[in-house]
Amino acid sequence: MTSPIPPGSDLDAIVSRTRHLLLDFDGPICSIFAGLPAATVADRLRKLLGDHAQLPDNIARTPDPIEVFAYAATVSEDLAARVETEMTDQELAAVVTAAPTPYIHEVVTACQNSGRSVAVVSNNSARAVHSYLARHGLDDRISLVVARTNHDPALLKPSPHLIIRAVDALKAEPRECTLVGDSVTDVQAARLASVQSIGYANKPGKHERLSAAKAGAVINSLADLALRLRARVTNPELLQLSLRLQGRTFGAPSMTAQAVKSEDGRVQSRGNGPPG
Numbered sequence: 001m002t003s004p005i006p007p008g009s010d011l012d013a014i015v016s017r018t019r020h021l022l023l024d025f026d027g028p029i030c031s032i033f034a035g036l037p038a039a040t041v042a043d044r045l046r047k048l049l050g051d052h053a054q055l056p057d058n059i060a061r062t063p064d065p066i067e068v069f070a071y072a073a074t075v076s077e078d079l080a081a082r083v084e085t086e087m088t089d090q091e092l093a094a095v096v097t098a099a100p101t102p103y104i105h106e107v108v109t110a111c112q113n114s115g116r117s118v119a120v121v122s123n124n125s126a127r128a129v130h131s132y133l134a135r136h137g138l139d140d141r142i143s144l145v146v147a148r149t150n151h152d153p154a155l156l157k158p159s160p161h162l163i164i165r166a167v168d169a170l171k172a173e174p175r176e177c178t179l180v181g182d183s184v185t186d187v188q189a190a191r192l193a194s195v196q197s198i199g200y201a202n203k204p205g206k207h208e209r210l211s212a213a214k215a216g217a218v219i220n221s222l223a224d225l226a227l228r229l230r231a232r233v234t235n236p237e238l239l240q241l242s243l244r245l246q247g248r249t250f251g252a253p254s255m256t257a258q259a260v261k262s263e264d265g266r267v268q269s270r271g272n273g274p275p276g
Contacts, residue, residue, distance in 0.1 A: 025122035027182030035097020
């Protein structure tokens with residue numbers, strides 16, 4: 001594995017090195033629980049766990065569905081599978097009222113026009129991610145989706161597993177990849193996978209937490225990222241081709257990376273659902 005990217009790197013330098021942009025889903029792409037609160041989903045998952053009085057206090061109170069899922073896995077594999085299935089159903093329902101993140105379409109367009117590929121790397125269900133991308137006209141502009149497809153929470157961020165799968169699927173070098181995420185676990189996973197990280201501080205207090213986690217850079221708006229991506233072309237020939245295609249085909253798919261699927265089925269290519 002290559003050496004980790006040093007913390008505190010300048011945003012311009014990170015963007016200049018980036019050929020593959022990896023986006024977390026909930027936060028950088030949308031607020032998936034804008035209409036169906038995460039706390040409500042967590043409550044519904046807790047009902048599958050049985051008597052709340054027997055739950056650890058932090059699990060009985062957490063508004064984070066992933067934390068409830070992770071606890072279920074400590075009880076039994078069967079319970080983890082049932083909780084993950086319900087969580088997937090809840091995420092799919094939440095897609096209908098999910099709120100797009102401002103400037104996410106500009107970021108994707110800037111990547112297309114500057115010769116970069118875009119992938120999604122998420123702890124959310126692959127089915128929910130694909131559903132959202134299709135509803136918002138992004139499914140044919142994203143090269144790759146690597147997201148949750150089974151009931152093993154150990155594979156989710158802060159584990160580097162999903163990021164490493166994405167880097168391998170893109171046939172990329174880790175140092176050419178940058179993960180944009182809004183949580184400390186995103187930054188931790190990026191460092192473990194030896195990819196660059198950009199923290200997205202979309203709520204009060206996040207700038208400090210992401211900086212403390214040693215994100216390479218921290219931004220408050222995706223507009224800052226879109227502007228820098230637009231200004232730094234990685235493949236001039238691809239840029240010219242993209243510009244020629246614009247005006248003839250709206251939302252043409254990215255041409256910098258093929259949509260692929262890993263042998264074990266955990267990597268989801270664009271437009272494909274998760275394995276049955």
